[in-house]
Amino acid sequence: MKSYIIVAAAALTSVAAATEGAPAAPSLMYGNTSHLLGANSSGIPPCDALTDAGLGDRLLFATDADYEPQIATWWAENARKRPYCLVMPQSSEEVSTALTALVNVNDGAGDWHIAVRSGGHSSTGSSSIANGVIIDLSNMNTSTYDAEANVAKIQPGARWNKAYAELDKEGVTVAGGRDGGVGVGGFLLGGGISYYSGRMGFGCDTVVNFEVVLADGAIVNANETANADLWRALKGGGSNFGIVTRYDMEAIPAQDLYYDSRLLSSVYSDAVVDAAVGFADQDQSLADNHLITFFSHDTSTSPDIHAATIYVNTQGNGSVETAFDKVQDLPALYNTTVVQSMAEAANGSQVAAGSRAAGATLLFRSDPQILRRAAEIHAEFVESLKGFMTADEFVTMWFFQPIPSYMSAISQQRGGDMLGLDEVRQNAIMWTGGAWVNTDDAAFARAQAELGKATARVKEASRSMNGDIDFIYLNYADASQDSLGSYGPANVEHMREVAARYDPTEVFQLRVPGGFKISSVA
Numbered sequence: 001m002k003s004y005i006i007v008a009a010a011a012l013t014s015v016a017a018a019t020e021g022a023p024a025a026p027s028l029m030y031g032n033t034s035h036l037l038g039a040n041s042s043g044i045p046p047c048d049a050l051t052d053a054g055l056g057d058r059l060l061f062a063t064d065a066d067y068e069p070q071i072a073t074w075w076a077e078n079a080r081k082r083p084y085c086l087v088m089p090q091s092s093e094e095v096s097t098a099l100t101a102l103v104n105v106n107d108g109a110g111d112w113h114i115a116v117r118s119g120g121h122s123s124t125g126s127s128s129i130a131n132g133v134i135i136d137l138s139n140m141n142t143s144t145y146d147a148e149a150n151v152a153k154i155q156p157g158a159r160w161n162k163a164y165a166e167l168d169k170e171g172v173t174v175a176g177g178r179d180g181g182v183g184v185g186g187f188l189l190g191g192g193i194s195y196y197s198g199r200m201g202f203g204c205d206t207v208v209n210f211e212v213v214l215a216d217g218a219i220v221n222a223n224e225t226a227n228a229d230l231w232r233a234l235k236g237g238g239s240n241f242g243i244v245t246r247y248d249m250e251a252i253p254a255q256d257l258y259y260d261s262r263l264l265s266s267v268y269s270d271a272v273v274d275a276a277v278g279f280a281d282q283d284q285s286l287a288d289n290h291l292i293t294f295f296s297h298d299t300s301t302s303p304d305i306h307a308a309t310i311y312v313n314t315q316g317n318g319s320v321e322t323a324f325d326k327v328q329d330l331p332a333l334y335n336t337t338v339v340q341s342m343a344e345a346a347n348g349s350q351v352a353a354g355s356r357a358a359g360a361t362l363l364f365r366s367d368p369q370i371l372r373r374a375a376e377i378h379a380e381f382v383e384s385l386k387g388f389m390t391a392d393e394f395v396t397m398w399f400f401q402p403i404p405s406y407m408s409a410i411s412q413q414r415g416g417d418m419l420g421l422d423e424v425r426q427n428a429i430m431w432t433g434g435a436w437v438n439t440d441d442a443a444f445a446r447a448q449a450e451l452g453k454a455t456a457r458v459k460e461a462s463r464s465m466n467g468d469i470d471f472i473y474l475n476y477a478d479a480s481q482d483s484l485g486s487y488g489p490a491n492v493e494h495m496r497e498v499a500a501r502y503d504p505t506e507v508f509q510l511r512v513p514g515g516f517k518i519s520s521v522a
């Protein structure tokens with residue numbers, strides 16, 4: 001299957017076609033309104049501006065048959081807002097043309113805004129917009145490998161399962177997402193926890209170059225030698241600086257993973273907690289091992305709350321002794337052990353889309369007492385949801401992910417990022433609470449309120465045991481949490497300076513409101 005080559009060729013020819021046929025630039029003050037007299041005008045100035053800019057073939061309107069199917073590609077129901085139109089560029093040049101046209105139309109007049117979308121897996125809805133236009137990068141989804149530089153060049157609209165499948169053919173992989181449906185674009189701007197995090201740090205730490213479309217339409221590289229301040233800011237700093245049109249990641253030799261996944265009765269909660277804590281406390285010689293643990297209410301897999309684990313050895317070695325071993329000896333409700341490629345693992349671990357999803361996250365010291373209390377809070381949370389939904393109308397997931405302190409040293413060695421974990425200096429557990437609601441918006445609002453209360457209680461529990469850490473991981477944060485503000489004053493200052501330097505007119509603060517904005521950090 002060489003379809004990605006055809007896709008790349010198609011993208012190249014369409015740039016040429018679009019550029020040739022493009023009309024003259026509209027006047028900056030009022031825009032070129034001559035099309036409004038034409039029979040083909042949508043009557044919506046930003047969408048007409050895109051047509052005028054030569055991108056008419058890239059637009060989707062609500063009246064088009066492909067519009068609803070495209071909206072359905074956002075992961076969660078609550079993130080599926082319906083814009084005036086979507087523009088689906090096929091090249092960096094088209095992204096630049098689209099952004100420039102949108103920013104200039106009527107000099108920004110009107111109560112509408114712009115959203116940028118890669119894989120659409122943000123559950124805060126930050127990649128979608130109702131009153132405005134979405135720049136949807138889904139059609140920029142190829143991955144290629146530069147063997148000489150050992151770099152994988154990945155377009156933002158790729159989902160990780162597709163990126164891995166294409167790179168596998170070249171014998172390499174990258175430190176990307178674990179769920180195959182997650183998009184490359186948002187994942188890497190928010191950090192990115194991968195199976196390789198023990199070895200490589202966050203996914204963003206392995207990005208050696210970003211190709212970025214800036215607010216003024218310029219297409220630039222950001223790497224260690226060119227625009228190095230922007231390079232560092234983009235590593236974890238989110239959607240504050242530009243639209244990334246290509247991520248060049250250090251490639252890793254492809255190697256099948258040893259992949260063990262289990263469901264256990266919650267009577268074994270303590271053992272699962274001990275495995276998570278033990279993993280966070282392991283030394284760096286075990287960096288090729290990775291563990292995800294979570295507690296869950298999900299009647300489709302088990303009537304009661306259960307614990308789940310995914311243990312991976314990235315070298316394909318199942319006989320390494322780790323803190324997970326004790327869990328392997330316990331009777332499981334379900335277990336599977338396979339040796340498989342990253343593409344297969346990503347394919348097989350896609351969380352089903354559709355329902356309304358809420359999430360929130362915290363970090364705390366790797367203390368089993370805190371995790372046990374957090375697990376109790378999960379059980380209480382599930383009971384609170386049962387107060388207004390039947391047991392099969394919702395699913396919860398309560399993750400405990402080990403974050404050993406040596407991960408921040410890896411980030412530093414790779415040029416530094418915005419997450420500020422170097423200030424933490426202790427082995428930690430990242431807690432992420434999630435709730436999926438299958439009924440209606442009213443029940444979802446109540447579930448969100450209950451999740452907020454549960455988050456406050458987990459925070460309080462960690463504080464009361466002197467284990468709270470002021471770090472809120474952007475990729476899992478609820479919109480109400482101050483993620484960027486938790487990354488420390490030096491990083492906040494760096495992000496402010498870089499945003500001011502590369503986006504002096506504040507397009508990414510004011511016109512692209514989605515995502516955590518550095519201008520809203522106190």
Ligand SMILES: Cc1cc2nc3c(=O)[nH]c(=O)nc-3n(C[C@H](O)[C@H](O)[C@H](O)COP(=O)(O)OP(=O)(O)OC[C@H]3O[C@@H](n4cnc5c(N)ncnc54)[C@H](O)[C@@H]3O)c2cc1C
Pocket residue numbers: 075115116117118119120121122123126127137156177178179181182183184185186187188189190191192193194238239242243244245350351475476514515516
């Ligand atoms: C089921 C599931 C599994 C997950 N697994 C993991 C995991 O293993 N590890 C982990 O770290 N995280 C994980 N996440 C979190 C995930 O990384 C974030 O939700 C991430 O934002 C998704 O990226 P996306 O491109 O799909 O999202 P989108 O919704 O498309 O974008 C998210 C944000 O980034 C901005 N953005 C996207 N692309 C660009 C771009 N090219 N340029 C500028 N701004 C852009 C958007 O405007 C938006 O604000 C998971 C999430 C889900 C729902």
Ligand SMILES: *[C@@H]1O[C@H](CO)[C@@H](O)[C@H](O)[C@H]1NC(C)=O
Pocket residue numbers: 023024025026027032033034035052
């Ligand atoms: C306005 O757009 C029309 C086509 O839509 C084009 O023919 C015309 O030259 C443009 N005028 C200016 C001043 O750009």
Ligand SMILES: *[C@@H]1O[C@H](CO)[C@@H](O)[C@H](O)[C@H]1NC(C)=O
Pocket residue numbers: 038039040
């Ligand atoms: C309207 O769009 C159609 C189809 O794209 C095209 O053939 C036609 O020339 C356009 N008409 C005008 C007035 O631009």
Ligand SMILES: *[C@@H]1O[C@H](CO)[C@@H](O)[C@H](O)[C@H]1NC(C)=O
Pocket residue numbers: 007011090138139140141
């Ligand atoms: C990937 O891009 C191609 C065109 O560039 C498009 O046909 C295809 O639908 C895209 N894939 C996804 C999942 O959006």
Ligand SMILES: *[C@@H]1O[C@H](CO)[C@@H](O)[C@H](O)[C@H]1NC(C)=O
Pocket residue numbers: 208209220221222223224225226248
């Ligand atoms: C960094 O950017 C410069 C300027 O565009 C470019 O010449 C160089 O190749 C880039 N380096 C990497 C590692 O991509």
Ligand SMILES: *[C@@H]1O[C@H](CO)[C@@H](O)[C@H](O)[C@H]1NC(C)=O
Pocket residue numbers: 317318319320321
């Ligand atoms: C697997 O790990 C064990 C324990 O660390 C080691 O003895 C063995 O050599 C490893 N096997 C391979 C194939 O690397």
Ligand SMILES: *[C@@H]1O[C@H](CO)[C@@H](O)[C@H](O)[C@H]1NC(C)=O
Pocket residue numbers: 328329330331332333334335336
């Ligand atoms: C794992 O599953 C197999 C069947 O697939 C079963 O025989 C075995 O007992 C299970 N292991 C545990 C620890 O439950």
Ligand SMILES: *[C@@H]1O[C@H](CO)[C@@H](O)[C@H](O)[C@H]1NC(C)=O
Pocket residue numbers: 161165343344347
């Ligand atoms: C991933 O899943 C898709 C769709 O089910 C399938 O076509 C593809 O072969 C799978 N890839 C791998 C590597 O398992």
